[in-house]
Structure formats: structure tokens, C-alpha cells
Amino acid sequence: MNDKKLYTPGPLNVSLSTKEAMLVDLGSRDLEFMDTVKYIRSKLLEIAGVSSDDFTSVPVQGSGTFAIEAVFTTSVPRTNGKVLVLENGAYGVRIGQILNALGIQTKTLKFLEDEKVDVKMVEKELMKDQSFTNVAMVHSETSSGVLNPIKEIGVLVEKHLPDASYLVDAMSSFGAIDIDMEGSNIDFLVSSANKCLEGVPGFSYAICRKERLRKCKGWSRSLVLDLVAQWEVLERTGQFRFTPPTHAMLAFRQALLEYEKEGGLSGRAQRYKENCQIIRDGMKSFGFKTLLDASHEGYIITSFYFPQHSNFDFQDFYSGLKEKGQVIYPGKVTKAACFRIGNIGHLFPRDMRHLLSCVKEVCRDMDITLPMDMKQDWI
Known part of the structure; x- marks a missing residue:
């Protein structure tokens, strides 16, 4: 495996x-x-x-x-x-x-x-x-x-x-x-x-x-x-x-x-913050929207709305990423259809950038043109 x-x-x-x-x-x-x-x-x-x-x-x-x-x-x-x-x-x-x-x-x-x-x-x-x-x-x-x-x-x-x-x-x-x-x-x-x-x-x-x-x-x-x-x-x-x-x-x-060796809490936090910023900036550039607004300072995990695109199906999105060795998480909130991307564990900025490239490829395979229209309605 x-x-x-x-x-x-x-x-x-x-x-x-x-x-x-x-x-x-x-x-x-x-x-x-x-x-x-x-x-x-x-x-x-x-x-x-x-x-x-x-x-x-x-x-x-x-x-x-x-x-x-x-x-x-x-x-x-x-x-x-x-x-x-x-x-x-x-x-x-x-x-x-x-x-x-x-x-x-x-x-x-x-x-x-x-x-x-x-x-x-x-x-x-x-x-x-x-x-x-x-x-x-x-x-x-x-x-x-x-x-x-x-x-x-x-x-x-x-x-x-x-x-x-x-x-x-x-x-x-x-x-x-x-x-x-x-x-x-x-x-x-x-x-x-x-x-x-x-x-x-x-x-x-x-x-x-x-x-x-x-x-x-x-x-x-x-x-x-x-x-x-x-x-x-x-x-x-x-x-x-x-x-x-x-x-x-x-x-x-x-x-x-x-x-x-990484620098304790400050070193670990710095890496996680960088991971978080990369994924949020990248997903935003693709047209994905976060569940939380800018008033929230957490950097452990980010929830993204399902885009209102006729070709988007979360199970296909999830499976496509998994086939590429990238495992994200379904949403756990009840008020909105979301998925989650975490950035803790033994992950580094290069991993976040690779995930973004995989997201781009999976969206292309689903015939979703990026960036998506940021003015569209979200669930």
C-alpha cells in the first residue's frame, strides 16, 4: 500500500x-x-x-x-x-x-x-x-x-x-x-x-x-x-x-x-500557518469560497462550500483526488454543503501546492473551468 x-x-x-x-x-x-x-x-x-x-x-x-x-x-x-x-x-x-x-x-x-x-x-x-x-x-x-x-x-x-x-x-x-x-x-x-x-x-x-x-x-x-x-x-x-x-x-x-527540532510550538505553528495560507489562496484563485469569513483566525482546517457548478459532484471530486493520493474530508457542518481541507500533520508547503495542482486536474477532468465565477450563488 x-x-x-x-x-x-x-x-x-x-x-x-x-x-x-x-x-x-x-x-x-x-x-x-x-x-x-x-x-x-x-x-x-x-x-x-x-x-x-x-x-x-x-x-x-x-x-x-x-x-x-x-x-x-x-x-x-x-x-x-x-x-x-x-x-x-x-x-x-x-x-x-x-x-x-x-x-x-x-x-x-x-x-x-x-x-x-x-x-x-x-x-x-x-x-x-x-x-x-x-x-x-x-x-x-x-x-x-x-x-x-x-x-x-x-x-x-x-x-x-x-x-x-x-x-x-x-x-x-x-x-x-x-x-x-x-x-x-x-x-x-x-x-x-x-x-x-x-x-x-x-x-x-x-x-x-x-x-x-x-x-x-x-x-x-x-x-x-x-x-x-x-x-x-x-x-x-x-x-x-x-x-x-x-x-x-x-x-x-x-x-x-x-x-x-522544528522549533516547538512556534515552529509548528509557522508551518501550519503557511500551509493554510497556500491552500486558501489557491482555492480562492480557483473560485472556491470558504465557509468562514475573515474574522476567524484559525489555521488548522478550512471548510469550503460546494461550488454551484452543474458538473460538480463531491463524490467524484473526492474520488478523483484520492486516486491521486490526496485525501480530503467531507464537511461536518449541517447548515451547508461543504468539504474540508486540513493542513496539520506531516505536511509541508510543497504538499499544499501539489494538492492544488491535483484539484486543478480533477476539476478539468470534471469539465469545470477554473477559475469559477466568483459571483455565482453558493449553497
């Missing part, structure tokens, strides 16, 4: 050296593996810009959604737990689904998919209802590309609900977009190995404020997703409670070394 270029929210392309790091078999109790886990946990705190005195990182087997559920099953009180969910996309919806499955009382504030969470509306809700024990939102809502104001919301949570825990889903932003955890009063931040840090799928992690995490002991509704128990065993033994994703963690160690 030949590798394809993945212009998606994940899984993502990774470097050859990251893949090669998995060609070693280690037991979960091997000192080398335990040192790897220790290094990863420490490095995540460094990237987050927080002190190990106040925060800890807890890896969890499974995708990012596993870590999000782990935070909720662990941090929401069993007796009076009530979560305020700020939702403006598919991943905010997923948070609600998790809470519903756990049987946790939830209030959801819904916002438009192409708009940021409204800070004033959130403050109004927090002032009206003081019973929330937890507040949760998505930072980079990759169903559309919206980047939400997590710091402004965190300040409000601290002001109006100082005893509530604040969760931020930073799945597709951590490591590439600066997040001020302390200034944002974030208690739990969740991300995954195979996102902006460019590891392979297999585990996710929660960066937790120790003070909040300690208070959750005995609350978990799950054995395997109990973050407190996971943390305590890691701290005491350096080992996972249950079989860890050894190969994925070896790959992640290599990915973190390459992250530092």
Missing part, C-alpha cells in the same frame, strides 16, 4: 522516523518503556507551559474521545453534578452525547456552526445558574474551522463559578496554537497523540490541575477511565494499570523530539 497525503483532522501523516520508532518490541515493565512514559508526561507539561507542581499529564489508552470521557466520568460529582456544554459544532455535540451516555445532568448552549461561542451569552448563563459543577467547550472546532475564545470563557468561569471545573477539548490545537492554561483557568485539557504533535493513533492524554484531580477521587463511573486511579498508579510505579499502547508511545517520543 502506498502512503496517501491526508488533509484531514486525523489520523494524520507522520514522518518515516516516527513510524520506524515503532519497530521495537518493549514490555510495559521495561525500564526503557517506563522512561519513555516519564519523558512523554514531562514533555506534555512543558509544551502546555505549566509547572509539575500544579499540573500533571495522564495518558489514556484510546482516541481523544476516550480521554474526554475519562475527564467527565472522573471529574463530575456523582451527587450534584451538572455540566454546561458550549456547543458550536460536531465535536461539541459529541461532548453532549458522552454526558448523556453517562447519565449526567447537562445544559447545552448552542451557537451557530460558523460563529465563535458568544462570551456575553455564556456570562449571562453563568450569572443566571450557579449550579454548574463543570463547564466544557471545544477550542478548535474542526467540523468548521472555528477557533473558540477559551481564555475569555475561562475567566468567566473562575469569576462566577470558582468551584466549577473547566474542561477544554484542545484535540486539534494543542501544540500548534498557544494556550495559556493558567491564564485561562483550565483545569482539564485534552488532546491526542495523532494531532498537532504528529504521533500515531493509540492514546490520548489529559493535562490536569492536581488540586482539581485530587478532589475527584472515588467519583469515577468507570474502572478503566478513572483518571485519578490512572494518575496514582503512574506516579507510584511509572506503569499503566492496564496494557499500554507501547508502540504508539515509542512513536510519540520520536515525534516529540522532532517537534522540538
